[in-house]
Amino acid sequence: DADVTQTPRNRITKTGKRIMLECSQTKGHDRMYWYRQDPGLGLRLIYYSFDVKDINKGEISDGYSVSRQAQAKFSLSLESAIPNQTALYFCATSDTRAGLGSSYNEQFFGPGTRLTVL
Amino acid sequence: QKEVEQNSGPLSVPEGAIASLNCTYSDRVSQSFFWYRQYSGKSPELIMSIYSNGDKEDGRFTAQLNKASQYVSLLIRDSQPSDSATYLCAVNGFNKFYFGSGTKLNVKP
Numbered sequence: 324d325a326d327v328t329q330t331p332r333n334r335i336t337k338t339g340k341r342i343m344l345e346c347s348q349t350k351g352h353d354r355m356y357w358y359r360q361d362p363g364l365g366l367r368l369i370y371y372s373f374d375v376k377d378i379n380k381g382e383i384s385d386g387y388s389v390s391r392q393a394q395a396k397f398s399l400s401l402e403s404a405i406p407n408q409t410a411l412y413f414c415a416t417s418d419t420r421a422g423l424g425s426s427y428n429e430q431f432f433g434p435g436t437r438l439t440v441l
Numbered sequence: 442q443k444e445v446e447q448n449s450g451p452l453s454v455p456e457g458a459i460a461s462l463n464c465t466y467s468d469r470v471s472q473s474f475f476w477y478r479q480y481s482g483k484s485p486e487l488i489m490s491i492y493s494n495g496d497k498e499d500g501r502f503t504a505q506l507n508k509a510s511q512y513v514s515l516l517i518r519d520s521q522p523s524d525s526a527t528y529l530c531a532v533n534g535f536n537k538f539y540f541g542s543g544t545k546l547n548v549k550p
Contacts, residue, residue: 356538363542364542365529365540365541365542365543366485366529366540368537368538371537373536411482413484413485417538419536428473428533428536428538429473429475429487429490430475430487430531430533430538431487432477432484432485432486433484434483434484435483435484437482
């Protein structure tokens, strides 16, 4: 079974609709992230969470909200979808491990959700 | 200025050759460095992590880090057509990840 899962995998919606993308992980990681990827623009961070009570905005949080329901679950909502939110959305997790004075962070991605807003 | 810079490519190499991918970063306090492989329409897959100056080898992959020059590279030996993908460089500093836009690699049979 995949360590990081995302639902749905594909979604087509209309302008103005509210939608939720969900992410679950079985890796036991404390940190979770939402990114979007557009052709030529790379990965851009929307929101991130270091634990259930810690939610932080990324570089492009406008028009999005998140909820960290449990350590293993992190959902992304588009309150009123617009066409320029059409993109590939990825959830990711990481786990900070301290060693020799440095922090080690390996980030693992879910399979992605392809969202189309008409 | 972008935190992580990569040449977008495409970089074309013949099968069996060495592919060299490069990345520069601007944050001098970056601590962890990563290379991801991403096939079209798929999610990024972590292939290498490097934390200290020098080389790190894993199979056909070698990551090289030079913190003084703020430079990290990935060498792929004996390149195969299945290595054709976009390679993303990522840097972690102050608990944030910064990604380059990726270099597209084409390995020609």
